[in-house]
Amino acid sequence: MRRRTIHALALVTLLAGSVLGSSLALAEGGVLTIGRREDGTTFDPIKTAQNVDFWVFMNVHDVLVRVDRTGKELVPGLAESWEMSPDGLTYTFKMRDAKFSDGSPITAEDAAFSILRIRDSEESLWSDSYQVVKTAEAKDDRTLVVTLNAPSAPFLASLAMPGVSVLSKAAIEADEIDFGEMPVASGAFKVKEWIRGDKVVLERNPEFWEADKVKLDGVEWISVPDDNTRMLKVQAGELDAAIFVPFSSVAELEKNPDLTVHKDPSTREDHLLLNHEHPALAKKEVRQALDFAIDKQAIVDTVTFGVGEVANSYIPRGALYHNEDNLQRPYDPEKAKQLLAEAGESDLTLNYLVEAGAQTWEQTAVLIQEQLAKAGVTVNLQKVDPSTAWDIEVAGEYDLAENYWTNDVIDPDQKTTFVLGHDTNMNYMTRYNNPKVKELVDQARVEMDPAKREALYKEIQVIAKDDVHWIDLYYSPFVNVSRKSIENFYQNPLGRFFLEDTVKN
Amino acid sequence: MHRFRFVLWRPLQLLPVLFGISVITFVLIRSIPGDPARLLLGTRATPTALAKIRAQYGLDEPLWTQYLYFLQNLSQGEMGRSIVFKIGVLDLMANRILPTVLLVVGSVILSLLITVPLASLAARNRGRTVDHAIRLVSTAGLGLPAFWLGIMLIILLSVNLGLFPVAGFGDTWLDRLHHMVLPCLTVALALSAVLTRNLRASMIAEMASDQATAARARGLPERVIFRRHVLPNSLVPTINLLAVNIGWLIGGSVVVETVFSLPGLGQLLVRGIFARDYMVVQAIAMAFAVATVLINFLADVLTVAIDPRIRL
Numbered sequence: 001m002r003r004r005t006i007h008a009l010a011l012v013t014l015l016a017g018s019v020l021g022s023s024l025a026l027a028e029g030g031v032l033t034i035g036r037r038e039d040g041t042t043f044d045p046i047k048t049a050q051n052v053d054f055w056v057f058m059n060v061h062d063v064l065v066r067v068d069r070t071g072k073e074l075v076p077g078l079a080e081s082w083e084m085s086p087d088g089l090t091y092t093f094k095m096r097d098a099k100f101s102d103g104s105p106i107t108a109e110d111a112a113f114s115i116l117r118i119r120d121s122e123e124s125l126w127s128d129s130y131q132v133v134k135t136a137e138a139k140d141d142r143t144l145v146v147t148l149n150a151p152s153a154p155f156l157a158s159l160a161m162p163g164v165s166v167l168s169k170a171a172i173e174a175d176e177i178d179f180g181e182m183p184v185a186s187g188a189f190k191v192k193e194w195i196r197g198d199k200v201v202l203e204r205n206p207e208f209w210e211a212d213k214v215k216l217d218g219v220e221w222i223s224v225p226d227d228n229t230r231m232l233k234v235q236a237g238e239l240d241a242a243i244f245v246p247f248s249s250v251a252e253l254e255k256n257p258d259l260t261v262h263k264d265p266s267t268r269e270d271h272l273l274l275n276h277e278h279p280a281l282a283k284k285e286v287r288q289a290l291d292f293a294i295d296k297q298a299i300v301d302t303v304t305f306g307v308g309e310v311a312n313s314y315i316p317r318g319a320l321y322h323n324e325d326n327l328q329r330p331y332d333p334e335k336a337k338q339l340l341a342e343a344g345e346s347d348l349t350l351n352y353l354v355e356a357g358a359q360t361w362e363q364t365a366v367l368i369q370e371q372l373a374k375a376g377v378t379v380n381l382q383k384v385d386p387s388t389a390w391d392i393e394v395a396g397e398y399d400l401a402e403n404y405w406t407n408d409v410i411d412p413d414q415k416t417t418f419v420l421g422h423d424t425n426m427n428y429m430t431r432y433n434n435p436k437v438k439e440l441v442d443q444a445r446v447e448m449d450p451a452k453r454e455a456l457y458k459e460i461q462v463i464a465k466d467d468v469h470w471i472d473l474y475y476s477p478f479v480n481v482s483r484k485s486i487e488n489f490y491q492n493p494l495g496r497f498f499l500e501d502t503v504k505n
Numbered sequence: 506m507h508r509f510r511f512v513l514w515r516p517l518q519l520l521p522v523l524f525g526i527s528v529i530t531f532v533l534i535r536s537i538p539g540d541p542a543r544l545l546l547g548t549r550a551t552p553t554a555l556a557k558i559r560a561q562y563g564l565d566e567p568l569w570t571q572y573l574y575f576l577q578n579l580s581q582g583e584m585g586r587s588i589v590f591k592i593g594v595l596d597l598m599a600n601r602i603l604p605t606v607l608l609v610v611g612s613v614i615l616s617l618l619i620t621v622p623l624a625s626l627a628a629r630n631r632g633r634t635v636d637h638a639i640r641l642v643s644t645a646g647l648g649l650p651a652f653w654l655g656i657m658l659i660i661l662l663s664v665n666l667g668l669f670p671v672a673g674f675g676d677t678w679l680d681r682l683h684h685m686v687l688p689c690l691t692v693a694l695a696l697s698a699v700l701t702r703n704l705r706a707s708m709i710a711e712m713a714s715d716q717a718t719a720a721r722a723r724g725l726p727e728r729v730i731f732r733r734h735v736l737p738n739s740l741v742p743t744i745n746l747l748a749v750n751i752g753w754l755i756g757g758s759v760v761v762e763t764v765f766s767l768p769g770l771g772q773l774l775v776r777g778i779f780a781r782d783y784m785v786v787q788a789i790a791m792a793f794a795v796a797t798v799l800i801n802f803l804a805d806v807l808t809v810a811i812d813p814r815i816r817l
Contacts, residue, residue: 038776039768042591049547122561128551180591196590196600197768198674224672224766228656233671236664387539387781390548403548418549425551 030504031218032486035230035242039197039223044180045163046117046124051406051495054162055243056200056221058496061165062186062208064093064111064144065156067410071267071493072320074156074410078106078166078186078209079144088151088448093144098209100168101185108138113169115146115159126163129414151446153453157411188214188500198223214500234259234481240504241482241489247305247360253481260484263477264491265318267407269311270360272368272471276431278350278399285343287468291329293336293375294368300474303363307479311472313461314405314419318475318493321412321457327465336375349378353392353401356383361402364473368400393429402473403428407494412457413445420464432469508809508816515802522798523791527579530790531572534783540564541588541781562588575787585784589776594788597773604674604769607681608758611689612696613747619697620704620743621736627701628708629731639701646698651757655691655764662687672766688765692757696750703746707739714738741812748804752797 040053045061048054066077079093098106119130132155134147148155158164171184182191188210189202203218205211222239224230227246233239235256245253245261254261272294280286296310309317313326340346350372354365362383369379379400384392392398405415405428419428421441427433437460444456465472482489487503542558543550559565563574578585584594627639663671675681711717712735720730759771766772770789777785809815 041589044591047591049545049549122557125546125554125558128554177592195768196597197773222673222766223768225763225772226652226672226766229659229672229764229766232656232659232664233673236667236671238671238673385539386779387544390543391538391540393548394543425549428548 029215029217031220032216032489032499032502032504033220033222033238033240035222035224035233035239037223037225037227037230037244040194040200040221042180043183043191043194044123044176045165045167046121046126047180049125049163054408055495055497056202057165057183058162058187059189059219059499060183060185060187060191060202061162061167062098063160063162063165065159067157067160067492067494067496069490069492069498071265071318071410074160077160078111082156084156084448088446089148091146091148091155092139093146095142095144096209097142098186099207100171101190101205101207102168102171103207104168104170104184105141106166106168106186107141108144109141110169111144111166112136112138112146113172114167115164117167117172118164126161129158129161130164151448153445153448154409154411154413157409158414161409163408189219192218210500215503216499219499231481234483237483240486241480243478243480243491245479245481247303247307247476247479250305250307250479258484260482260486260489262480262482262489262491263307264480265493266476266478266491266495267316267319267493268404268476268478269314269316270308270364270402270404270473270476271311271314272473273393273398273401273403273428273430274432274468274470275396275399275429276433276469277396280343280345280348281350281399283343283345284467285339286345286348287471288329289336289339289343289345289375290372290377291468291471292332292339293372293377294471294473295331295371296473297331298371299364299367302367303360304474304476308474308476311475312465313472314415314464314470315412315457315461316407316475316493319407319412320410321454323458323461326461333371333374340376346376348376349380350399352379352381353389353398354381354383355386355389355402357385364402394425396426396429396431401429410494413441416441416444416457416460420460420469427469430470432467434463434467434469437463437467508813509806511809512806515805519795519798523795526791526794527576527787528572530787530794531575534778534781534786534790535568537778537781539781541783544780545588558588562586584788587777587782587785589780589782589785594784597785598770598788598792601768601770601773604762604767605755605758605771607685608688608692608761608767608769609751609754611685612692612754615689615693616696616700619693620700623697624701624704624708625731625736627705628712628735629727631709636705639705643698643701646694649695651691651695651760652764654694655688655761658687658691659764672764674767684765684767688761688767691761691764692754695757696747696754699750700743700746704739704743707742708735711735711739737811741808741815744804744807744811748801751800752793755793755796 038052040056041050042048042053043057045057063077064079065074068075078096078098080096082091082093084091095108100106115133115136118124118126119133132148132150132152134149136146139145166186168184172179181194185205188205188208190205192203193201199220199222201220204214224233230242231249234242250261253259274281274287276282300308300310312328313323315322340348352365355361365381369381372379393401407415418425421438440456440460444453447453447456478491480491485505488501490498542555545558546554563571587594587597590597623639627636630636659671662668669687670684673684675684717730717734720734758769759775762769762771774789
């Protein structure tokens, strides 16, 4: 009964609003409830590398430089503007006039503190990524000066990473442990309550510098670990939205007139790692043969129910400098057989490491096993739990293994370095080694001209594809679902939900 | 010797049991392959970052040193700090204990409410259609996995009929009770399947016992015999069976909590195991073990209280 009254009221308000055509804002607000698989672990951004945390505090902590909706451009955040010195070693940021949720001003001092903390803190999981920073100082309350040890094209993009959010120096120095539970916020929402294992309750932060843009009164992130239960809760109207929709549920949810299924472009790429130290896999022709022998479209159709798309490069389609014209080897088992015969590897047996429990990966493994069999390659599946799989991959005791990557930053340097130009993790466990590529990667990192950088990255993608450093399988979007009453529920390719734009009707 | 005397000395036996449990849980979780630091940092972790985390949590020390730290912590009532959640394990558990306790207690109550009438009905109509039906249903109940039964109950009673919330824990006490009905029912249906068969069998045995025959000879109505003699006596084995099943019940909470997204200890345990969050797993395993031992002790007390002939 009460509900009906409220609906009627809303209708009257709506009519009144449209009749008057006035500038009076409609009675907006409401609390958006979002179901997800797991609860978060901390609100201290330097102490986590997990999406469960990042995706929530991207709306609690603000950053100096933000990534826009498309995931391809940097836009001002808490820094209004910035300038780079001609030698590329000094960045000067002009800070916006903004306040933390406790009412204190956000100063250049806080920003400098946050950058140095992620570089130096004992508890920081990200210190390696910020070693390029030499100094970070507040010239005055609104001017931040950062100097680097070497010029770095991706540096600016790295400031958009949630780990280096601008935090209140005073609050952290007062009680660092408490900050991880109940942080002082600089973003659109602040933490009202956190019931561990159950939900995080956020409320609108009135001190946020774009507070007049925020429509919701609050957001609740509720953990519902079971996929079926989470979908049922949205269907029953107990949740406004849910994330991590299993591919297998998409078709059914799309039939429901009360729901909208979102497939927002992501930077996720699933790929097949190849161990280049294996005597046969060390031969480029053998790796190319395997690429010919795998029917990626069949994997997309079966495993992702057609939601994903075939990948043609390690830089995903939604990301900066993706090479659309990169080579896409067609499915051709005969050609594969021929290449294998020429390489003297007609009787090849490979060990495929599969992470147990990851349903899509288990399905892919079985498909690839069948497909390679058609090219005369015997594949043995070895199922282990995720942690063990990583240990085996690091130790190099595998031949094939599926893995995935999502970007944390807009700049391709991070992934490229890890995957093609790095030495400490053996190029993402593949042991791929091409000195020419490594040289290009180093060159691209310091190239400040975007057009020249793009050309370098396109070249790197072409060589990597020719070398088959790994086999690109498919790109998949973020699949989320929301009720029809929710508008502007959107996740950008780097995983940020633009909840400041979301409306609950 | 007073028949309740064991209440005093029995708890002392707990100490060696606890010590044993601490060793076993400590060794077991560490013997699963996998590295908490790597799971925390992901596949992109550099060797230095990994080493830092290992040092921070003492994972680079020899096992026996780690165990001594664990014992030292334990003696001070501490359980260490969670690697994943960065806070004290006891704080973490304190927040999660209520749903699990409600689930276990609620399931036991509900299963007794199902078991006693059904078993009585079956026993008093032995060999008739009712009896066969009840036995058939309880056999079927044994075979239904909790995750399936849970989802079916949600679809039927929550999504289609709208009687109960789909999942979650609720905010007020009344709201919580409403949320707990389906999860408790899921566990209770499986549990009462075991208990009903057992209770029915002991009721039938008691109905043929000397005291029941004697009561019948004194002309007491069957209804009175059943309530005064048969029921109390046949409850003893059922209570013991229930106590034995407490371990299963607590273990089962892991699945049920996941299906109904109850923020309880079971869910925390699963996450702890996947992340190799040693401190969390140890602490919860200890807590579950202590609860199991205590409940069995309680069952003994109850048994002695119901049946004065039993001495422990």
